Amino acid sequence: MQTMTKKQMNEWTEVGKLIDIPRQGARVVRTRDGDIAVFRTADDQVFALRDRCPHKGGPLSQGIVHGHKVACPLHDWKIHLDTGLAMAPDEGCAARFPVRVLDGHVFLSLEPDEGCPNR
Amino acid sequence: MKEKLVLVGNGMAGIRTLEELLKLAPEKYEITVFGAEPYPNYNRILLSPVLTGEKRFEEIILNDDTWYAGHDITLHKGKKVVEIDRRQRRVLAEGGTTASYDRLLLATGSNPFLLPVPGKDLPGVVAFRDLWDVEVMLTAARQCRHAVVIGGGLLGLEAANGLMKQGMKVTVVHLPDLLMERQLDAASARMLKKSLEERGLQFVLNGATKEIIGKKSVQGVVLEDGRELTADLVVMAVGIRPNIELAKKAGLYCERGVLVSDTMQSYDPRIYAVGECVQHRGQTYGLVAPLFEQAKVCANHLAHYGIARYEGSVISTKLKVTGIDLFSAGDFTGDDSTEEIVLQDVGRGMYKKVVLKDNRIRGAVMYGDTLDGTWYFQMMRDGTDVSNLRDKLLFGQAHLGDAGHGDIKSRVASMPDTAEICGCNGVCKGTIVKAITDKKLFTLEEVRAHTKASSSCGSCTGLVENLLAATLGGDYSTAPKKKPLCPCTEHTHDDIRAVIRDQKLKSIRAVMEKMEWKTPDGCNKCRPALNFYLLVAWPGEYVDDNQSRFINERVHANIQKDGTYSVVPRIWGGETTPAELRALAEIAEKYSVPTVHITGGQRIDFLGVPKETLPAMWGDLSKAGFVSGHAYGKAIRTVKTCVGKTWCRFGTQDSTTMGIDLEKMTWGSWTPHKFKLAVSGCPRNCAEATIKDFGVVCVDSGYELHVGGNGGVKVRATDFLCAVKAPEEVMEYCAAFLQAYREEAHYLERTAPWVERVGLAYVKQRVVEDGVGRRALAERFRYSQKFAQIDPWAERANGAERHEFVPLKMVG
Numbered sequence: 001m002q003t004m005t006k007k008q009m010n011e012w013t014e015v016g017k018l019i020d021i022p023r024q025g026a027r028v029v030r031t032r033d034g035d036i037a038v039f040r041t042a043d044d045q046v047f048a049l050r051d052r053c054p055h056k057g058g059p060l061s062q063g064i065v066h067g068h069k070v071a072c073p074l075h076d077w078k079i080h081l082d083t084g085l086a087m088a089p090d091e092g093c094a095a096r097f098p099v100r101v102l103d104g105h106v107f108l109s110l111e112p113d114e115g116c117p118n119r
Numbered sequence: 120m121k122e123k124l125v126l127v128g129n130g131m132a133g134i135r136t137l138e139e140l141l142k143l144a145p146e147k148y149e150i151t152v153f154g155a156e157p158y159p160n161y162n163r164i165l166l167s168p169v170l171t172g173e174k175r176f177e178e179i180i181l182n183d184d185t186w187y188a189g190h191d192i193t194l195h196k197g198k199k200v201v202e203i204d205r206r207q208r209r210v211l212a213e214g215g216t217t218a219s220y221d222r223l224l225l226a227t228g229s230n231p232f233l234l235p236v237p238g239k240d241l242p243g244v245v246a247f248r249d250l251w252d253v254e255v256m257l258t259a260a261r262q263c264r265h266a267v268v269i270g271g272g273l274l275g276l277e278a279a280n281g282l283m284k285q286g287m288k289v290t291v292v293h294l295p296d297l298l299m300e301r302q303l304d305a306a307s308a309r310m311l312k313k314s315l316e317e318r319g320l321q322f323v324l325n326g327a328t329k330e331i332i333g334k335k336s337v338q339g340v341v342l343e344d345g346r347e348l349t350a351d352l353v354v355m356a357v358g359i360r361p362n363i364e365l366a367k368k369a370g371l372y373c374e375r376g377v378l379v380s381d382t383m384q385s386y387d388p389r390i391y392a393v394g395e396c397v398q399h400r401g402q403t404y405g406l407v408a409p410l411f412e413q414a415k416v417c418a419n420h421l422a423h424y425g426i427a428r429y430e431g432s433v434i435s436t437k438l439k440v441t442g443i444d445l446f447s448a449g450d451f452t453g454d455d456s457t458e459e460i461v462l463q464d465v466g467r468g469m470y471k472k473v474v475l476k477d478n479r480i481r482g483a484v485m486y487g488d489t490l491d492g493t494w495y496f497q498m499m500r501d502g503t504d505v506s507n508l509r510d511k512l513l514f515g516q517a518h519l520g521d522a523g524h525g526d527i528k529s530r531v532a533s534m535p536d537t538a539e540i541c542g543c544n545g546v547c548k549g550t551i552v553k554a555i556t557d558k559k560l561f562t563l564e565e566v567r568a569h570t571k572a573s574s575s576c577g578s579c580t581g582l583v584e585n586l587l588a589a590t591l592g593g594d595y596s597t598a599p600k601k602k603p604l605c606p607c608t609e610h611t612h613d614d615i616r617a618v619i620r621d622q623k624l625k626s627i628r629a630v631m632e633k634m635e636w637k638t639p640d641g642c643n644k645c646r647p648a649l650n651f652y653l654l655v656a657w658p659g660e661y662v663d664d665n666q667s668r669f670i671n672e673r674v675h676a677n678i679q680k681d682g683t684y685s686v687v688p689r690i691w692g693g694e695t696t697p698a699e700l701r702a703l704a705e706i707a708e709k710y711s712v713p714t715v716h717i718t719g720g721q722r723i724d725f726l727g728v729p730k731e732t733l734p735a736m737w738g739d740l741s742k743a744g745f746v747s748g749h750a751y752g753k754a755i756r757t758v759k760t761c762v763g764k765t766w767c768r769f770g771t772q773d774s775t776t777m778g779i780d781l782e783k784m785t786w787g788s789w790t791p792h793k794f795k796l797a798v799s800g801c802p803r804n805c806a807e808a809t810i811k812d813f814g815v816v817c818v819d820s821g822y823e824l825h826v827g828g829n830g831g832v833k834v835r836a837t838d839f840l841c842a843v844k845a846p847e848e849v850m851e852y853c854a855a856f857l858q859a860y861r862e863e864a865h866y867l868e869r870t871a872p873w874v875e876r877v878g879l880a881y882v883k884q885r886v887v888e889d890g891v892g893r894r895a896l897a898e899r900f901r902y903s904q905k906f907a908q909i910d911p912w913a914e915r916a917n918g919a920e921r922h923e924f925v926p927l928k929m930v931g
Contacts, residue, residue, distance in 0.1 A: 015928040024640065024666040027927035038927060042640040059682045062670040064643035071643040073670040073678050075575075089569045110930065 012100070012107035018046065019104065026061040026070070031110055036097055037061035038106060039081050041068055047081035048099040048108055054079075054092025054118050084116055095119040121149045124421065125210055125220040127200045127365065129154025131163055132394025132410040133226030134182055139418030141190060147422060150192045151218045153210065156249055157197035159183050163249070164407055164591070170253050170281030181559055193218075203369035205387060222421060225366055225377060225385070225392040229359040229405065234269065238331030244353045247278040256352065260285035263351030267291075267340045269328055271298040273436065275356035276311075279320055282354070289319075290348055292326040292340065294357075302436050302447035306463065307470050307486040314443060314468060323348070361396045361403055376403045381428040383417035393417045400431050409434060411561060426609065426637055435496045446492035449482030449499055450474060457481055462513040471513050478506040478878070491515040493584050504878030507838065531585045540582050543575035551583065555590045563587065576832045604866075605644035607636050612648070612865040619656050627653065627664055643669075648866035651753070654789055655861050658903035665920070671751035674923050675911045676733055679726065684733060686725040687750035688740050689786060692760045692778035692798075693721030702743035710736050719830075720757030720795065722748055734924050738916035746910040749786065753867070756795045758782040759807065763800030763817065772817035774800035777846060781815075784850055785857065787907040788900070791864040791873075794857070795829075809837045812860075812870040813853055818842070822849050826856055826882065827874035835871040838879045841887045854897035855886045861900075 021027045021040040028051060029036045035051035037060050045068070051061045058074030068081045078087035084096040095112035112119045124140075126133045129152050137150065154160075160182040168174040187194040198212040209219045231246030233239050243259065245252045259266070260282055268279040271293030279289045291298075297308035298315075312322060327343040331353055340348045361376035372378050372386040376398030383391050383399075393413045395405050404410060409432035419427035435448035453459055453474040462471045469487035473480055473495060480499040485492055494515070498505060505512060534540075536549030554560055554569045566583055567574040573583045603609050610618075615634060624630050627649045631641060641649070646667035653661045671677050676684035688703070703723055707715055713727035728736060737747075749755060760778030764770030778798040785796070797808040798815040807830075808814030814825040814837050821844040828837030840856070843849060859882065864873040874882055886893055915924070 013928075013930055015930070020922065020927060022666055022922065027922065030926045030929045032931045035926075056680070057682075059678075062674075062678060062682075064646065064669065065666070066640055066642045066646065067638055069642075074680065076643070 011109055011111070013110060015106050015108045017104055018044070018101055018106055021046070021106070024065045026063075026065060028059075028061045029108060033110075035059070035061070036108065036110075037070075038099065038108065039065055039070060041065060041081065046099050046101050046106055048097035049079065049081065049084050050095040050097070050112065050116075050118055052094060052118060053077055054086055054094055055090070060094060084118075093118055122147065122221040123219060124148035124150045124222050124224065125218050126150065126152045126224045126226060127203075127210060128226035128228055128394070128396070129156065129158075129160050129194070129196070130226055130228050130394065131160065131181070131407060132228070132414055133224060134160040135411055135414035136224060136226065136393050136417045136421070137190075137192070139415050140421050143418060143422035143424060145190075148222075150190070151195070151220075152187070152192055153195045153198050153200045153212055153216075153218070155197070155199040156251070158250060159187070159194070159196070161250065166247070166250065166253055167277040167281055169250075170247075170256060170278065171284040176250065200365060203365060203390075205369055205390075208389065221389070223390045224417070224421070225390060225396060226394045227362040227365060227396045229395040230362045231355060232358040232360050233355050234328055234357055236328055236330050238333065238337070239355070241331060241333050241337050241353075242335065243333065243337030243351060244331060244355065247274050247354055247356050248359070252354075256282060256354065257285065259352040260287050264288055265290075265349045266352040266354065267348050267350040268354045268356060269340070270354075270356035270358070271295075271322065271324070272356065272358070273299060273302065274359075275354070276315070278354045278356055280315070280318075282352070283319055287352070288321075290321040290323060290350075292323045292328060292342070292348070294325070294327055296324050298322070298324075299445075299447075302451075302484070303445070303486075304451055304472060304484050306461075307445070307447075307472070307484050310465070310468065310470055310486050311443065311445060359395065359405060361398065363396055366392070366396070374398055381416075381430060382420050382425075383413055383429060384420070391417050391421065399429065402431060404432065404434065406434050406436070407561070408432060424637075426635070428609070433496075433500050435492065444485075444487055444489040446485040446489035447483070448492070448496050449480070451482035451484040453481065460509065460513055473512060475505065475509075478504050478509075480505060488515075490585070493588075494581075501876070503876055504881070507875065507879050531582055531589065540586070541570075541572040541575070541579045544571040546570050546572040548586065551586050552590050555587060560587075561591065604648060605642055607638040607641050607645050608634060609637075610634050615649070616652050616656075616863075619652055625653065625657055625661055627667060641667075647672075651789060651791065651866050655903070658899075659906045672753070674730065674733065674920075675747055675749075675751060675915065676728070676730075677751040681727075683727045683729055685750070686728050686733070686736060686740075687718065687722050687748040688745035689748040689782075690722050690745075691782050692758055692775050694760070694775055694779065699743070699745075702745075706736060706739050706743070709739070718750070718757075720750075721759050722750065722757055724750070731924055731926075734916050734918075734921075737912035741910070741913045741916050745912075746786070747912045753790055753792050754794070755782075755785045755788050755790065756793050758785075759795070759797040759811070761798075761800045761805040763798075767800055769803060770800035770817070771819045772800060772822065774798040774806065774815070774817050777815060777817070777822075777849065778806075780846070780850065781853060784854065784901075784904070787909070788857065788861070788904060789907065790857070790861055791866050792869040794860075794870070796853075810834065811837065813856060815849055815853075820844070822846075824849065824852055827870045827879070829869055829871045833871070838874060838882075840879075840883065851893065851897045852886060854900040855893040856882070856896075858896040858900035858903075859885050861903075862896075 015029050024042050026037045026039045037049050037051040039047045051059050053060055053072040055077045058072040060070050062073045063070040069078045071078050077090050084094045086092045093116040095116040097112050098109040100107050162179040162181050165179040198216055200210050200212045202211040209217055211217050231248045245255045266282045266287045266289045268275050268291045271291045279291050283289045298312050329343045330341045332339050337350055337353050339350050363373045363377050366377045367373050377385050377392045377396050379392050379397050379399050385392050394410050412432055413429050416427040416429040457474050457476045460473045471485045474482040479502050483495040534548050538548045540548050551570050551572050560566050573580045604612050630649050650664050650667040665673050712725040716724040718724050758778040758781050760775045763774030794812045796813045797806040797811040799806040799808045800817050808816050809825050810828040810830045816823040823842045824840040825837035826840045829835055
């Protein structure tokens with residue numbers, strides 16, 4: 001999660017309440033540039049990734065969330081939620097979107113982090 | 120500050136332990152390695168091919184110097200450790216090098232045993248143990264002519280074969296009257312001898328060595344019976360002894376080897392030991408597979424994970440002499456309580472023997488055709504009941520309808536590198552072989568992780584195993600004896616089910632806590648399994664955990680490659696009406712369904728439905744009287760029928776009504792894997808009931824019941840369960856069979872492998888012979904159905920689980 005100094009408040013978009021996302025699950029935020037999957041893990045951490053598996057484009061939001069990973073529903077690639085990187089030996093990544101929770105509300109930056117071609 | 124780990128022994132077991140440790144805890148230790156040999160870690164198994172000239176030394180190096188440097192490991196090559204100071208926690212090597220440790224790992228391997236005969240120390244007498252020995256042999260082969268190998272076991276024969284390939288005239292002197300007597304029975308040992316003699320080796324069996332003679336170097340071997348054999352080189356290959364000199368000197372408790380516990384610890388808890396120097400539960404091991412299992416456990420404890428246990432290994436042996444195929448595992452001699460099945464074809468040079476006890480494989484010896492060795496070995500370790508396979512067992516897996524792979528071995532060998540091995544993931548032979556050699560893969564699981572080969576449908580598993588065996592020299596490791604449910608736990612499916620039942624555990628969390636799961640909330644393999652097990656154990660009580668279900672079962676539709684879904688309404692028994700078809704047509708048009716398809720189970724499939732549209736479409740289907748067809752789940756799928764005696768001139772019973780009744784009774788039930796049924800109105804079997812999980816074939820006198828069939832990857836025809844007279848009996852037997860399968864099969868195990876694993880006799884006993892048991896099973900099934908037969912589509916059309924079907928937010 002980003003700190004306020006790096007991103008100004010007006011760059012954050014409120015997308016809903018934390019309790020709207022099931023634990024060990026995900027919801028989709030639909031944008032003009034494509035879907036973003038917002039995950040909530042068993043320990044109530046929130047992560048956001050481009051909803052597109054680096055392998056064959058499967059919707060990661062539909063996968064089973066376990067630990068801080070999600071298993072893509074199409075071919076079972078495991079993606080690390082904190083980095084967006086595929087678990088070795090698979091290679092690839094889904095772009096990471098900064099996300100933060102404030103008073104039970106989830107805020108998302110629609111600008112993905114640098115470094116991953118799968119934006 | 121990092122803790123200090125010192126490894127004594129730069130061989131395969133020790134380095135493998137470090138590799139496993141670095142995977143788990145790369146930063147934990149400052150590591151120092153001492154190796155007596157002046158080389159980096161190499162693959163000792165492949166010394167035989169180096170001797171024959173099939174491989175060069177560089178090709179068998181496993182970890183070169185850059186690997187040690189890359190992991191900040193200090194390597195002392197060519198420095199033999201001579202003392203362990205346990206009080207100061209320090210080791211001392213020849214030449215004065217010392218290193219202190221917080222934990223010490225001993226992997227000193229073994230020493231060749233030298234016969235205590237006169238002349239054993241003459242130049243020209245070597246063992247066959249390390250690269251130095253191989254170099255001596257290769258030099259001798261260039262300059263001399265006669266070699267004698269003492270010992271006709273695995274190692275001795277490989278040495279003899281290698282020297283013969285290098286142009287020497289080789290005689291093997293062996294004390295017993297059979298070659299490889301610890302791995303072979305009389306018949307196979309004789310076949311081996313014959314074929315080695317044809318290649319030019321000479322044998323002296325019952326040959327006791329009295330003395331090795333020679334002035335400056337070896338000139339001959341004298342036997343007890345007075346015979347004298349000319350020899351310029353003598354290779355002693357009469358056995359190995361765990362190298363425990365150092366451990367003993369340090370006061371560690373040793374018998375034949377260094378005694379270790381299930382955590383690979385010696386009597387000094389700071390000192391661990393792995394590999395050939397170890398004695399565990401009375402056993403010492405000299406093959407690579409058990410050593411690697413030990414390495415994994417040891418690394419787990421060195422990393423302070425503290426959960427793994429080594430419980431011993433079952434081993435198998437293959438001889439690495441090119442062109443001779445030999446496999447041996449377990450107890451191949453048998454006793455009064457065992458039976459043998461033997462197939463021998465001297466003309467083709469083929470011999471197979473499987474030793475059975477209570478219809479379970481105890482051991483096997485194979486000569487000439489060893490393709491099915493891994494298959495027998497797997498069944499031996501799993502304790503599979505082979506009563507149904509007995510008549511086909513020795514003909515091999517290929518004769519069981521294994522997707523037509525035919526003679527795998529010769530196919531694999533003759534395949535070009537571009538040949539596709541894994542059709543699901545498009546992996547060709549060259550890619551797999553390259554991954555095995557470049558990435559040093561030793562197990563099927565590793566090949567799957569790195570190449571994806573055989574990781575999907577699994578039908579090419581045999582091909583991949585053969586590639587592994589061929590590439591590694593036939594000595595690779597397969598799965599451990601007891602297969603845990605998934606890497607999150609050490610426990611097996613059966614253990615977990617028993618604990619759920621006996622300890623009355625009623626949530627996934629409770630199971631994970633009670634059974635000490637290694638991960639905080641499991642993974643996508645164990646959570647669906649646990650969810651299912653709990654659902655079966657506590658019908659009406661356990662609340663299904665949606666987040667532990669695969670997407671298809673979570674949203675009650677089948678995800679497609681583009682992220683849309685398919686919708687298959689239930690059409691009872693495959694019989695429909697114009698009104699129903701009209702309603703389906705209108706719904707398909709209303710939602711602009713891109714593709715409408717008739718499925719193999721006599722249903723109609725709407726493909727390409729976006730997720731958000733599902734609830735509305737289901738609402739319309741519900742209004743027209745349709746419920747979910749569960750085409751997406753590990754659940755009752757379809758009951759396929761023919762029209763039966765209502766129309767067909769051959770029909771004997773009303774198969775359609777029977778099918779509809781079966782479907783009404785069973786729909787909605789969750790099962791370990793998908794479950795398909797069919798009812799055919801006569802033995803012509805138009806509904807293909809004999810490749811279904813439960814099939815009914817109507818006959819004039821009643822109904823024949825068949826179980827455990829499937830189409831798909833591995834076609835298997837059903838086994839005949841029994842014949843019954845009345846329709847009510849069909850219902851009861853079906854319910855009982857289903858419930859036994861639900862309660863006892865492993866999650867994701869279809870009825871075909873389940874029936875093969877437990878044996879048809881067992882299923883018959885539970886469902887046919889034990890009438891009271893059958894009625895109880897059927898009753899439990901019917902009870903659980905009370906809570907299962909709620910249409911998930913109607914619920915969701917009415918707003919249940921709404922969050923699944925709408926975006927959290929639309930932006931922009």
